[in-house]
Amino acid sequence: MKQTQYQKEAGIFFAMAAELRHAYREGGSTIEITELIDEIDTFCRYTDYPMLRERGAALLNQSRLMATGTAT
Secondary structure, three states: OOOOOOHHHHHHHHHHHHHHHHHHHOOOOOHHHHHHHHHHHHHHHHHHOOHHHHHHHHHHHHHHHHHHHHOO
C-alpha cells in the first residue's frame, strides 16, 4: 500500500519526537536538544496538517517545561 503525504509527515514527526524524548531521557547535550527542538518547530511551521501542528506545539511546550524544571 502506498503511503499518503499525511502518513509520511506523521512518521517523520513521531520519529523526531522520539529522538527528542530519547535525548532527554539519556541526558543529551543542550546543543543536541536545542537542535531537535528547532527541527520540530520548523517542521510544524510548514506542515499542512493541523493535528501535527497541535502535537508539535504540545511537545514544544512540554520541552520548555522540562528545560525549566517545572514538568511533572
